[in-house]
Amino acid sequence: MPTYAYKAKNLNGEELSGTYEVTDVDMLTAMLQEQGYFLVDVQQEGKALAVEDIFQRVTIKDIALFCRQYAVILSAGITIVDGIAILRDQIEKKKFKEVLEDVHEELQRGRVLSAALSDHKDIFPEFMLNMIQVGEASGTLDVIMNQLADFYEKENKIRRKIRTALTYPLILLFLIVGVVILLLVKVLPTFSGILQSMGGELPLITKVLLGISNFVSSHLLMLTMITVFLIAILSYLAQKSEVKYWLDSLKLKLPLLRKPTVKVITSRFARSMGILLRSGIPVITAIEIMSNLLGNRVAEHKFMACCEEVREGKGIAGPVKRVGLFPPLLIHMIAVGETTGELDEMLTRTAGFFDEEVEEAIDKLTAAIEPAMIIIMAVVVGSIVAAIMLPMVSIMNAVR
Structure with missing residues (x-):
């Protein structure tokens, strides 16, 4: 079974971290919830990358470009769902395209953008997800995306x-x-x-x-x-x-x-x-x-x-x-x-x-x-x- 390094917090703000050997992240999440903790960050240890994964890996540069393009799209008055669809069709990296396809489907089901992106924490950083939540709550998502791009x-x-x-x-x-x-x-x-x-x-x-x-x-x-x-x-x-x-x-x-x-x-x-x-x-x-x-x-x-x-x-x-x-x-x-x-x-x-x-x-x-x-x-x-x-x-x- 894979070993995961994790960080978790409870409602009092107390932090718990360590490593655990479980079948998948869902099992780790469930175990922590039983103890009153919710998962903040998780990473699989010793996971080898395939050659294809190395070339398809989403980099900080890709994230910056995504934020900049999405900010321009939102500023032009295009909806959040349609904006993701536009970026999905333009992106060349297969892995990133598949992630945005999944995000687009989740948005069509009625989920908010931050929740849809949270399903892919291995791609989108925690900082970015928190900032997008703020943008959704304040109605300034385009401004937030520009700040994230910077x-x-x-x-x-x-x-x-x-x-x-x-x-x-x-x-x-x-x-x-x-x-x-x-x-x-x-x-x-x-x-x-x-x-x-x-x-x-x-x-x-x-x-x-x-x-x-x-x-x-x-x-x-x-x-x-x-x-x-x-x-x-x-x-x-x-x-x-x-x-x-x-x-x-x-x-x-x-x-x-x-x-x-x-x-x-x-x-x-x-x-x-x-x-x-x-x-x-x-x-x-x-x-x-x-x-x-x-x-x-x-x-x-x-x-x-x-x-x-x-x-x-x-x-x-x-x-x-x-x-x-x-x-x-x-x-x-x-x-x-x-x-x-x-x-x-x-x-x-x-x-x-x-x-x-x-x-x-x-x-x-x-x-x-x-x-x-x-x-x-x-x-x-x-x-x-x-x-x-x-x-x-x-x-x-x-x-x-």
Whole structure:
């Protein structure tokens, strides 16, 4: 049976989380309801993606485009049902098209949009569903969809920036591995054989690398299988909640990663909280929603303490400051916003500033990683080249 990691709450706002092995999500929902809890978030652990699922996966970019197009459609006076039908016919991804087909059928049966979308929480984020509920209640669904489009477009921009920053180091890493394997398996044995036939004495570094070369050449298939197995194991472990929590804590501890990680968390908080409050969502509800939007499980765990303090009427600035992650500028802007009654406006303006800070932090991280990777590549390749050249130099000296 599959294992599900879940979060649930009761009517008193108390949270329950963990993992459970059940046949499906419906059984998990029923079990939690018997205990007085309702399911907030659920994810199947260790679920492998088929190749087709990888290419058909609905991305943040798809969600942003959906929100933008739907906002335009609603602003033009087209009904909610007809708008979904139009988008369904235009979308190319098969999986997304099937989801919108199901949503369209549910809307025709009389369900509201937020309820129909909630059947597909693996596609539509919880934040989006909550915002759509607000839009339905206030009659400003087109405005809400525009705000969601802005939010997910900026989120996609940040993610794309991070991926771009990691691309160059990964390319260098693959180059290092490829060059090392080529030198060890092909070049070094050839030169060593020639040098030994000429009667040259191999230096220690050459002997060590030649031993590694012989081992790699003799066990290449086994080493390849072990590598594939390790990658599969690491991919499986990466889906575990405990491992994800550990990785998120590592991001906040490593000096090189901490600053950009905190900047990203701060930017998401300011942008998301600003949108929630501007939409008329109460502060306590907005804080609870925010606890699942920061993108870092350690930060989300610390942030949950804010909810209790805000319920006690302590405001937001103090509890957010005690989280110990957010920069002083954000705390100051929250305090000013609470004093003036324009907290949503302050957070929205601050979000733009921190978006620029995120880009700057990622650029600095990239600037620090690239030279380090080049140095590593130079040291590794240089060591192998030295192992080849040293005996050649010694033979040439002997000949002279």
